[in-house]
Amino acid sequence: MGSGLDIAKIRKDFPLLETQVYGKDIVYLDNGATTQKPLAVLQALDAYYTGYNSNVHRGVHLLSQQATAAYELSRKKVQAYINAAHDHEVIFTKGTTDSINLIASSFGRKYLNAGDSILISAMEHHSNIVPWQMICEERGAVLKVIPMDENGVLDMDLLPSLLDERVKLVSVTYVSNSLGTVNPVREIIRQAHALNIPVMIDAAQAIQHFPIDVQELDVDFMAFSGHKLYGPTGIGVLYGKEKLLNDLPPYQGGGDMIKTVTFEKTIYNELPYKFEAGTPDISGAIGLGIAIDYVNSLGLSEIQAAEHELVTYALAQLAEVEGIRFIGNAAERSSVVSFLLEGIHPYDLGELLDKQGIAIRTGHHCTEPVMDFFDIPGTCRASFAFYNTKEEIDVLVKGIKRAAAILI
């Protein structure tokens, strides 16, 4: 039961996969941190800067019109990719972190008061903890947490008791970056909406792995980054329902987000420009649009099947390694495997894998509370993309065994 993807052919689309480190072919298994970019994306960036680089939404001249058209076309591509009702519900940001900060600031300033609370989960990335902590502190509100069990699964039985009228917003990750857990966001949204509480989803680790339909999910806000979706760094997306976004105050002030400015009063622009102050990442947005085209050309369901096969194979092969302990054993998981070897510090293992040309991530993965929960200094994390192969997983397993022989 394989996917229909021709991986050997696909790998040729990604120039970086041809590279060597320390004289060895790179085995890139750090896709959870960032993905490699297909040639089409790189060519689109080049074409923009060599052919029609110009500022958007301003110039009367042709290049500006071309740049604006390309930038706005990308917005429509994102809209279609997540099935948003309107293209102006797609706000271009710097990335997931920026998107969450935007909502924390604009939503928090408008709706959060002393004694209110924001509800997050025990497996959030620091980006979905710290912005809420900051606004909660500012507004005298409380940050509440949905706990998880030792498998890295949210304790959904406790959710009803955590949802009350003082909760102004729920913000949870769709997929845990350090555990691979896919959270039951649909159920979280259902329960929150029953109490008229809006829900924000951090989709940074989800958007590249399986289809997300924001209307069908009925999610209120959603954040993701372009660079984890085979696009450039520096571009991200905030999706928000039109009505909710219209009701929020702007995040930052500046150019493009205004309709009229006098020293007495500024009238803000409409969506999406109200939230896009200053010159945006034009090339990044265009590159993201091309990345989405690329993903669509492969098909998300094919990608999902290929990655499922990889992670299943990796879990089976890694289970054979002596002393291995998986951190995160959720039944519903993405193509992320976090593990530790008994008696070996993750940093040491990562270091020796690096010298064998194998790129994984080690450390706390910006989820220190998760590490504290498991009482570990960090984990080793291998995260797969569709362009990875079973042969690469074999290299990983061999590399781990070689490193372990030295480290134990």
Place this chain on the structure above:
Amino acid sequence: MTINELQDEIIEEFELFSDWMDKYENIIEIGKELPLIDPKYKVRDNLIKGCQSNVWLHQEFTDGKVIYTADSDAIITKGLISMMIKVLSGHTPTEIVESELYFIDTIGLQNHLSPNRSNGLLSMLKQMKISAAGFQSKEIKN
């Protein structure tokens, strides 16, 4: 031996290894020679927290020389700090403050001192120099 002679000795030792894994095996071996910090000094104040591995460092000023002891939770880091202590420990504060560590670069481990690396090594080197600078005033009085 002077600080530079000690550095040259390490460089020479590493010339024997062309393979990275052999180099690391050697680093781990050197880590076993690390003068371990007394558990009573293994406290939060002496912790140099890296993003990934932690280092505890203690320094004493005895007979005009600075003596360092340390520990780490990761054994490669332990090897790296062991080399740094081997080079710097037992010298005068001025010698340490004025020293320039080139051996890390020469043996190809410069990435461990780049800000990208979160093993606390760069912070440890800074801390070693700061504490030596602190002992300099005592040195002058002596």
